[in-house]
Amino acid sequence: MQESGEMYLETILVLKNKNEFVRSIDVAKQLGFSKPSVSRGIGILKSDGYIIVDDKGYIDLTNKGKEKANSIYEKHQILTRFLMNTAKVTRETAEDDACKIEHIISDEVFEGIKKYLNT
Known part of the structure; x- marks a missing residue:
């Protein structure tokens, strides 16, 4: 896994510990990254089985992602x-x-x- 993917996962974990819901925009704001960059990273994490994204855009970590x-x-x-x-x-x-x-x-x-x- 690339460093950016690890940063996204860690950021999602930290944000989920603070808030019930996390969206890509929250990750982008926290890391100071562009929305398109985060969207691409989120897509990779999703396809690799680290996260799931519901129809409202809320991100949740899978067991693999939490680990x-x-x-x-x-x-x-x-x-x-x-x-x-x-x-x-x-x-x-x-x-x-x-x-x-x-x-x-x-x-x-x-x-x-x-x-x-x-x-």
């Missing part, structure tokens, strides 16, 4: 904590960098960070 989104979100949270604790950077800096790292970090390194943080 992937939760995995990405866990990486984001743990990496943010790790960067704040070890590099002593601000939450904002840690969040920004964690968002970049979460898409490329190996499972081995991530598990090592989790062990280091005792999570």
Whole structure:
């Protein structure tokens, strides 16, 4: 899966935790992406079985989508904590960098960070 798809899934998860309903426009606003770009990404996620979109345009994660989104979100949270604790950077800096790292970090390194943080 490409980084953008992972970002969409994570954003859908976060938005669904805040609001009952999520639409493509909500994802576009949250990420600062164009509506056509998000529509294309949503279409790919739908055809790959990560999401379903009802006739009103509301997006819901499938079990496969929830699993992937939760995995990405866990990486984001743990990496943010790790960067704040070890590099002593601000939450904002840690969040920004964690968002970049979460898409490329190996499972081995991530598990090592989790062990280091005792999570």
